[in-house]
Amino acid sequence: MSLAADERAMADLFVTPVAACIADSDMFSAPLFVEEEAYIRKAVPARRREYSAGRAAARKALAKAGGAIGPIIADPDRSPRWPASFCGSITHCEGFCSAVVARSDDASGVGFDAEEAKPLGGDLYHLVCRPNDLVHFRALPHIDGVDWPKLAFSAKESFYKCYYPGTRSFLGFREVSVFFSVKAGGAREGGFSIVLENKVKPMPRHAADFIGRWMADGERIYTGVTLPRS
Numbered sequence: 005m006s007l008a009a010d011e012r013a014m015a016d017l018f019v020t021p022v023a024a025c026i027a028d029s030d031m032f033s034a035p036l037f038v039e040e041e042a043y044i045r046k047a048v049p050a051r052r053r054e055y056s057a058g059r060a061a062a063r064k065a066l067a068k069a070g071g072a073i074g075p076i077i078a079d080p081d082r083s084p085r086w087p088a089s090f091c092g093s094i095t096h097c098e099g100f101c102s103a104v105v106a107r108s109d110d111a112s113g114v115g116f117d118a119e120e121a122k123p124l125g126g127d128l129y130h131l132v133c134r135p136n137d138l139v140h141f142r143a144l145p146h147i148d149g150v151d152w153p154k155l156a157f158s159a160k161e162s163f164y165k166c167y168y169p170g171t172r173s174f175l176g177f178r179e180v181s182v183f184f185s186v187k188a189g190g191a192r193e194g195g196f197s198i199v200l201e202n203k204v205k206p207m208p209r210h211a212a213d214f215i216g217r218w219m220a221d222g223e224r225i226y227t228g229v230t231l232p233r234s
């Protein structure tokens with residue numbers, strides 16, 4: 005697939021319009037704004053490279069969405085501060101970095117995550133999945149390149165990235181359940197919904213308002229969550 009087609013595939017993970025950018029190799033050494041430099045000053049080279057790629061991809065996506073170019077600084081909790089009238093999300097994993105940006109007229113929040121397709125390690129399995137997640141996965145079909153616990157890890161991270169900026173509330177993986185659907189016709193893509201199991205945690209909108217989509221390409225899995233504007 006071409007880069008443009010891959011970026012369209014990333015944008016299709018969201019139910020409202022988003023601009024997507026996948027970082028090319030140059031973006032991993034892209035220059036940073038002074039404010040961004042200050043944030044990453046003490047980081048090891050690998051972290052600096054992924055951070056630079058994320059900022060460069062975010063700026064390109066922001067420009068495509070009609071936003072102005074400027075620093076995208078992070079709060080102390082690491083969440084990026086998007087310019088007024090926009091929201092977005094950044095993800096990186098081995099050999100891949102991408103960002104999506106939506107206009108606030110379309111979405112109140114977006115969350116985006118990519119992971120290597122390899123299965124979730126046994127030690128993480130029970131930290132990420134609730135017993136009811138595991139029962140649900142047993143009812144799902146086998147799909148090459150899709151490990152349901154790994155997809156749950158990604159789906160919950162995407163949900164968190166969408167949920168957090170509006171609540172500033174931390175959520176552990178076992179505080180939410182995820183329910184996947186699979187697109188008919190054998191495609192490696194589908195949807196998902198999230199249930200917030202810890203009812204003490206804030207939920208500003210109904211959980212069903214957070215709409216998840218997933219896809220897999222054999223190399224990686226990708227998830228996106230949209231909170232459409234109410």
Ligand SMILES: CC(C)(COP(=O)(O)OP(=O)(O)OC[C@H]1O[C@@H](n2cnc3c(N)ncnc32)[C@H](O)[C@@H]1OP(=O)(O)O)[C@@H](O)C(=O)NCCC(=O)NCCS
Nearest residue numbers: 055058082083084094095096160161164165168175176177
């Ligand atoms: C932040 C987190 C979700 C993803 O981080 P990661 O494993 O490094 O994965 P990714 O590369 O896909 O995403 C990192 C990017 O997410 C963004 N991010 C970090 N914290 C965020 C937050 N609280 N809200 C929204 N976005 C956030 C940042 O842009 C970050 O990249 P950057 O530091 O280069 O800017 C994860 O580290 C974390 O803290 N998880 C615990 C909470 C959780 O996931 N709960 C799930 C149950 S709902």
